[in-house]
Amino acid sequence: MDTILKLDNITKSFPGVKALQGIHLEIARGEIHALLGENGAGKSTLMKILCGIYQPDEGTITIAGEVRHFTNYHDAVAAGVGIVFQEFSLIPYLNAVENMFLGRELKNGLGLLERGKMRRVAAAIFQRLGVAIDLSVPIRELSVAQQQFVEIGKALSLEARILILDEPTATLTPAEAEHLFAIMRELKTQGVAMIFISHHLEEIFEVCDRITVLRDGQYVGMTEVAQSDVSRLVEMMVGRRIENSFPPKPPLRTDAKIVLDVKKLQLLKDSPVLSFNLREGEILGFAGLVGSGRTETALAVIGADPAYLKEIRINGTTEKLSDPADALRAGVGILPESRKTEGLITDFSIKQNISINNLGKYRSLRFFIDQRSEARATADIMKRVGVKAPTMHTEVATLSGGNQQKVVIARWLNHHTNILIFDEPTRGIDVGAKAEIYLLMRELTARGYSIIMISSELPEIVGMCDRVAVFRQGRIEAMLEGGEIDSNAVMTYATAGTRGAAHEHA
Structure with a gap:
């Protein structure tokens, strides 16, 4: 195996809490590797250590055979580590090019910005990703999916050879998620190693090669995707089997008191008139x-968004809910x-x-x-x-x-x-x-x-x-x-x- 990244015996403590203890993670060049675990299992802490945001108390980080010591995020970037955070780190009032080169703008010998060159580099990266991004408009005018692809393009512009994707599909539609997976497969052919964090296990089986599982800050094990199934992964993550995550439904009560009665709700003048109730x-x-x-609809009901027409009763009383x-x-x-x-x-x-x-x-x-x-x-x-x-x-x-x-x-x-x-x-x-x-x-x-x-x-x-x-x-x-x-x-x-x-x- 052509190993690009190896984390060995990573240990990290915070006051009163041992966040990580003896974590091992090994990823090959051109591999999509899933990192699984419940919230609080240590995934985010481990990724922050890999990105130089935290420093480990013990353990080593080896990239392409060389032991690395990251004191900050810039050290990790220089070593070829890029991350697409779950919460976007883009400046909404800047365009995609400005976001991609923020803090490392290209300049000529006179110290002037080379805007044309930065735009050409950005355009080439998005062409490589197979996405259409308007490079002239502020990020806030792009769709959530387009912003996600800008984050990925930003990481690739740093020439990342190890790319961390933290819940990248959380705000994407199924079609947009499929496009992202196609991009990941293409990056894989180009030798980019990816760490994929997702709570949707079906995505793991669709796009990943191997899986490492953490539980309570400890390494549980590594498995091949082809040799695993959902029930085994869940048991590894939580330490027990979850036979049915949904509690039984009570009998349907059609005679129950109506507590919320939305008689009429029209969001805009030309939009449909809605009506429903809650028992x-x-x-x-x-x-x-x-x-x-x-x-x-929900925001209009509580008055967080305006409504053209609204008639609501709560427990039989008409309420304005402005x-x-x-x-x-x-x-x-x-x-x-x-x-x-x-x-x-x-x-x-x-x-x-x-x-x-x-x-x-x-x-x-x-x-x-x-x-x-x-x-x-x-x-x-x-x-x-x-x-x-x-x-x-x-x-x-x-x-x-x-x-x-x-x-x-x-x-x-x-x-x-x-x-x-x-x-x-x-x-x-x-x-x-x-x-x-x-x-x-x-x-x-x-x-x-x-x-x-x-x-x-x-x-x-x-x-x-x-x-x-x-x-x-x-x-x-x-x-x-x-x-x-x-x-x-x-x-x-x-x-x-x-x-x-x-x-x-x-």
Whole structure:
């Protein structure tokens, strides 16, 4: 094997936590190597060590037979290591060329920028990737997929021979993901070694050669993709078998109280008029392709986005819901798709994030907070939702994705909401934590909470929802319930609409 990268006995500790212990990773030139593990398993820490962001306490990094010591990110780049972060590191007001050469602009002998040369280099890289990128417009005007390809082009412009792809398909449509996989296969033929991090196991089997699994900061093992299967990988990641990650559904209650009744909702003057309701104790799914109007509908309901026409009743009372504050007062909370940027203040502690929407109830004097009362309430609700952390004072940024999501849920429970909107609730969360989130959602509905779940994952929609509103081109094409909910029906309505679905099921 022509080994390009070897990590041996990598160990790293932070105050009170041993993040990595004796990790081994070996990758061949031109190999796509999956790195798997639950959130908190140590994947991100290991990649930050490979990129020079962290330095290991013990162990060696060997690239092309030479032992390397990285003191910073630039050392890693100089050695041929590039990374495409899960959270984009692009400047939205600069164009693709400016982003690619930021901090290392090409200049002539007089110190003037060689804009033409940089543009030609960028164009050649995107031609190599087989993607069309408008090099003259700001990054913010490009699609998410195009921004993803700019990130990859930026890494390749650094002449990376080892490319780290951290959840690169998280925001891509299936077609865009397939294009990315085609690019990865082409880079493989060019000798680029890739480390691929993904929570979607089907992607691993589609594009990767070998897999290394981490668990609790330790090396579990390496396996060939051709010699493995999903159940074996899950058992390696979580240390146990997960036979069924979805809890059983309760019997469908068509007579349950309607807690949210959207009589009329029209986002724009010429857009379709929507109507739907949510029953007490149920999970109503919003399914459909990206751009079908699922999230836009939910945001319009709570007043985060404007609506041309809106008539809504909550528990039988007509509510205006002009903004999210109105929705919160009416008992409606939302767990946004981007929990790190919209759902949490990551520099704050768990306690601060849970209490921030409801500090008034802990007020002891006019300007003071009863810290003991706040701490007792925080400890109680952390236990109820199963947040795993050293203390309530732990910074949210240090938590795994699953625990961050539980903190967002805890905040709304602390505010006595009874209607929760979950937008992509398990995006970026590992299989073990997903099962915990699913169980928590079912526990909430058993206690009388009502949930709208927006999800792009069909198994999640089918496995969790009591009813499903299928969106297509801004309208609700079908409302499925009970035994009607299956992958074929959802996809038929989402892609072909009512006419195509009628033909399909005729």
